[in-house]
Amino acid sequence: MNKFEEYCTQFVQSVGNKEGAISPAITSSASFGYGDAQTSEGIFDGSVKKPLYSRMGNPTTAKLESIIAQMDGGVGAVATSSGMGATSLACMSLLESGDEIISIGGLFGGTYALFEETLKRFGIKTSFFDVDELENIQSAITEKTKIIFLESVGNPNMRLPDISAIAKIANDAGVALIVDNTITPLSISPLALGADIVVYSTTKIISGNASALGGCAVFRAIKEGEDKFKTERYPFMAKFIKGAKKMALVPNAKKRALRDFGMSANAQASYQTMLGLETLPLRLTRIIESVEVIAKALSEKGLDINHPCLESHPHHERYKSDFSNGCGTLLTIDMGSKERAYEFINKTKIATITANIGDSRTLALHMASTIYSDFDAPTRKFLGITDGLIRISIGLENPQDIIDDFLQAAE
Numbered sequence: 001m002n003k004f005e006e007y008c009t010q011f012v013q014s015v016g017n018k019e020g021a022i023s024p025a026i027t028s029s030a031s032f033g034y035g036d037a038q039t040s041e042g043i044f045d046g047s048v049k050k051p052l053y054s055r056m057g058n059p060t061t062a063k064l065e066s067i068i069a070q071m072d073g074g075v076g077a078v079a080t081s082s083g084m085g086a087t088s089l090a091c092m093s094l095l096e097s098g099d100e101i102i103s104i105g106g107l108f109g110g111t112y113a114l115f116e117e118t119l120k121r122f123g124i125k126t127s128f129f130d131v132d133e134l135e136n137i138q139s140a141i142t143e144k145t146k147i148i149f150l151e152s153v154g155n156p157n158m159r160l161p162d163i164s165a166i167a168k169i170a171n172d173a174g175v176a177l178i179v180d181n182t183i184t185p186l187s188i189s190p191l192a193l194g195a196d197i198v199v200y201s202t203t204k205i206i207s208g209n210a211s212a213l214g215g216c217a218v219f220r221a222i223k224e225g226e227d228k229f230k231t232e233r234y235p236f237m238a239k240f241i242k243g244a245k246k247m248a249l250v251p252n253a254k255k256r257a258l259r260d261f262g263m264s265a266n267a268q269a270s271y272q273t274m275l276g277l278e279t280l281p282l283r284l285t286r287i288i289e290s291v292e293v294i295a296k297a298l299s300e301k302g303l304d305i306n307h308p309c310l311e312s313h314p315h316h317e318r319y320k321s322d323f324s325n326g327c328g329t330l331l332t333i334d335m336g337s338k339e340r341a342y343e344f345i346n347k348t349k350i351a352t353i354t355a356n357i358g359d360s361r362t363l364a365l366h367m368a369s370t371i372y373s374d375f376d377a378p379t380r381k382f383l384g385i386t387d388g389l390i391r392i393s394i395g396l397e398n399p400q401d402i403i404d405d406f407l408q409a410a411e
């Protein structure tokens with residue numbers, strides 16, 4: 001059975017209501033009346049489960065959070081205003097000045113800038129590694145290391161990590177592993193592979209139609225016996241573990257990051273994200289099939305395609321074993337030079353030229369002149385950004401139409 005099948009029932013059944021309005025209600029209220037003083041106190045101390053204020057949580061958003069938590073086998077989730085909001089929330093909930101991050105793979109431009117530029121200003125140091133540098137990763141861990149951050153697929157370098165091996169390193173060292181699973185929802189379940197927190201930009205394939213900016217962080221349960229979050233590395237977790245027990249990572253993220261930084265999701269976006277989520281397994285099934293067909297066809301015609309379904313890719317074996325449900329909607333084409341890349345982009349009739357990915361439509365973007373234009377040459381080299389590199393996100397169109405269009409554009 002296709003892995004996506006198991007989510008089809010779950011999503012449509014949990015998004016829709018059986019009584020009253022079938023479509024989820026959009027609770028478009030910033031604040032909520034508490035009724036009386038005693039209830040106010042209860043809501044603030046958590047003993048009364050009613051909405052407090054939409055920065056801290058909203059009923060529409062809570063529904064989305066429970067569906068995404070279930071999707072990833074998490075104990076809870078926090079939806080955010082954007083994918084960068086989810087990454088910031090997860091990181092800021094665990095970090096303080098002087099701490100260190102180990103960042104592996106990718107890396108999405110915004111995340112790179114967050115680590116290398118913004119968090120650096122707050123005294124947080126990040127070291128960057130390729131997915132296969134397992135020994136260097138292990139020896140880079142110090143007592144200050146609070147986060148190992150990993151992208152489940154390198155965007156746009158298309159390198160695939162051995163997630164279980166990296167999770168083992170993180171767990172042996174007692175360091176939190178955060179996986180950005182934006183590119184491979186459903187295909188990869190990071191918590192089951194040993195990660196502690198999963199982050200998503202729901203803006204991408206989860207919404208799937210560029211209608212709503214959003215993000216979500218999913219948290220695993222704190223274990224009853226030994227747990228890395230009960231150690232000296234994370235002393236601030238003790239009070240949340242005492243109060244919220246296995247849920248502790250959720251209130252820690254909400255109090256530390258959501259309340260104080262305010263990257264909260266809004267109800268309208270959460271509603272639109274749920275509409276997208278309903279059809280996610282169907283769209284993924286089709287696109288993952290198309291990506292392989294298109295990558296192989298274009299490669300056979302001599303185009304320089306980067307996708308791990310191709311035998312020439314260094315992680316082809318890992319793709320077949322660990323990513324048997326595909327690795328998302330992306331592939332890249334290297335046209336050799338900026339001029340030829342521009343020509344391709346201007347000649348394609350199917351692709352929409354935009355920075356988004358994971359859309360119903362096929363999208364394309366020249367990397368070096370856009371998302372990575374801020375970065376110097378060594379950084380671009382590390383991230384695999386060559387002058388002729390075009391990132392493509394395959395959509396729902398007929399794959400043969402895409403192949404024909406790309407071949408004429410590359411001529």
Ligand SMILES: *Cc1c(COP(=O)(O)O)cnc(C)c1O
Pocket residue numbers: 082083084085108110111151155180182183200201202203204213214215357
């Ligand atoms: C787009 C993206 C993000 C950021 O998401 P936004 O919703 O645009 O803030 C983070 N990680 C990856 C891998 C992405 O593709």
